[in-house]
Amino acid sequence: MPTFDLRLAPLRALNGALHALAPETDQTHWTVLNPDGRHAIACGLDAPVSVEIEGNAGYYCAGMNKRASILVAGNAGVGVAENMMSGFVRVRGDASQSAGATAHGGTLVIDGNAGARCGISMKGVDILVKGSVGHMSAFMAQAGTLTVLGDAGEALGDSLYEARLYVRGRVTSLGADCVEKEMRDVHRAELHARLQAAGLAGEVDPGEFRRFGSARTLYHFHVDNAGAY
């Protein structure tokens, strides 16, 4: 159960120690004290360990995560879990902009609100935000799910490729090529699984959500748009 106090040891020592872990390590539970908003805490992990960060994290916390479970006990700065490949990241407070940006896999749960551009260019991650998300969320999203229990800001899902967006609250506006779609059983089952992964099964009714996705009209070049290039 290693404990790292970032006021006593440099951040590089923490990240270096986490990167050096063997796949079969028995040091599976790490605690990070006094993160003090430092950037790039617990980035680039590739081991089935859990890391608890006892405070507010700065930019890119848990970026590029693979297999690890990372908990931020406070708020997270820009780009939490950006480009995550697998594993689980949870933020107990709010997340700033671009949470889960470009992430390919894994699960990101934000207990509070997420700022603008949550899930921008997401490529397979499952993101669940218990609060609301800011403008341009799921911009150019390619795969995965974004589940929002609160509201979504302007231009949700702008230039969306694929990805499924589930929103329980109000949506200020939809971005280009993003449309509301029917909630069928398959979607309710998927949403239930997402809620279950966040520990909300039985507490939140999948029937209260609306689904949004791509109208797929921007997929291919259309000659009528030639003048716009």
Next chain:
Amino acid sequence: MCGIVGLFLKNGALEPRLGALLSGMLCTMTDRGPDSAGFAVYGTGAEGLKLTLRAADPALLADALDGMRRDLGLACEATARDTHTVLTLAASDEARVRAWLGAHARGIEVVGAGRRMEIFKEVGLPRAVAERFDLAAMTGSHAIGHTRMATESAVTTDGAHPFSTGRDECLVHNGSLSNHNGLRRRLEREGLAFATRNDSEVAAGYLTWRMRAGASLKEALESSLSDLDGFFTFVVGTETGFAVVRDPIACKPAVMAETDDYVAFGSEYRALVGLPGIEAARVFEPEPARVYAWERH
């Protein structure tokens, strides 16, 4: 890039520590702006008016002071801090002091004027700038600061923030404006004067113009959202007020913390770590295009 910070005290017991707290915030933002730094402190109110003067060579300031005392019979207090001197004089003397400086004192700039506001800014690492002016010993009710990473103009003291274009009004800016040249011409026609070609000074001038027309600080910032084009996070101080606004797409970072004792702003949370009771503060990211304003009563 640039870093901006601000601290507005609600609890008077913290006022003796204002400078020390702001200094810690400013120095933490060195990574975001190592080229120059500046700050405005709202300290003890003067009976008359405080003028903050700056000259590259402090001897010029001492000479000018002697000259004004001799030529104008000026009665004023002067507090010298490195390249800046704060004159405290009767408000009625402001016009003749400015005229005398204009006629006799090349190389001296008036960087700020107000009943409570003093402004200090210089080229160099934020820690060095804070130490030159002994920021840590300054006291007051609120203060704002800036660390600059110059991207579009030279590293000079003129380009350092805060900018002040009205009495007790000042602004720090992270971002860049794209319609400042047109707006500057419009404001010059309205009678405002600008000391530099800097975009942030135009933002300060715009707010001065709105407030001169009767707008509150909050209203002035609300109208700036439609009249200013570009990227901005502003932190603004007035004699009794403190406000924050971000552009509608929230291009530049911002974090705020509020407790019963203070409201604090930082470009990043790191800047707020040294504040008392920060562990229990309400920490939040200000929303885009929403004005957050506080007023002392």
